[in-house]
Amino acid sequence: MKKMENYRWIIPSLVALGVILLSGGIFLGVKSYETLEASNSKVNDANQKNLSGKQKFKLDEYCQIWLQDDNEIPVMLGKVNEDLLNKTEDEIKAALKEKYPDKEVSTMNKYQIILKTSDEGTDVSKANKYTLENEDGYISVFKYDKQGKKELVEKTSIQIKSLPKSVQEELKEAIILDSEDDAYSRLEDFGS
Known part of the structure; x- marks a missing residue:
């Protein structure tokens, strides 16, 4: 009987250890499941975004x-x-x-x-103006109407690289002039 009294603590200790291990396992399982669900949710969201651009639009045949x-x-x-x-x-x-x-x-x-x-090629700030611009390495004259829509007037044979650096810098942004006469007068300056 004396031997049994020495080992009475073993059963409650084993039960306590089992409860601790079981609850720790449950805790880790729940956390792993939550992490997996969150990861799957992110993947599904990313897949939905990718699919939305690739899904058929389904136009009606009488569209x-x-x-x-x-x-x-x-x-x-x-x-x-x-x-x-x-x-x-x-x-x-x-x-x-x-x-x-x-x-x-x-x-x-x-x-x-x-x-x-399309609004491409319109610039209201240049409405009713003329510009000298770099087009494919040559100076071109453009006219802007009252809505700021750009129209080619003439593509010249004056090469941009043949001009002084200061003029080349001006042409990067376009030289804005008030009239066609002003534009051609400025072109004559470049040609000489």
């Missing part, structure tokens, strides 16, 4: 293309080609940009696509 510019009545350009029906949004926009290079997609849904005139 119409319209042109709507500021203060103008919309004009129907036609219906979408069948080859656009199973494309992604990015592919549709690229195809329309190729077909209508001076237009951009304003809005797009399953039943209609509205295009507007």
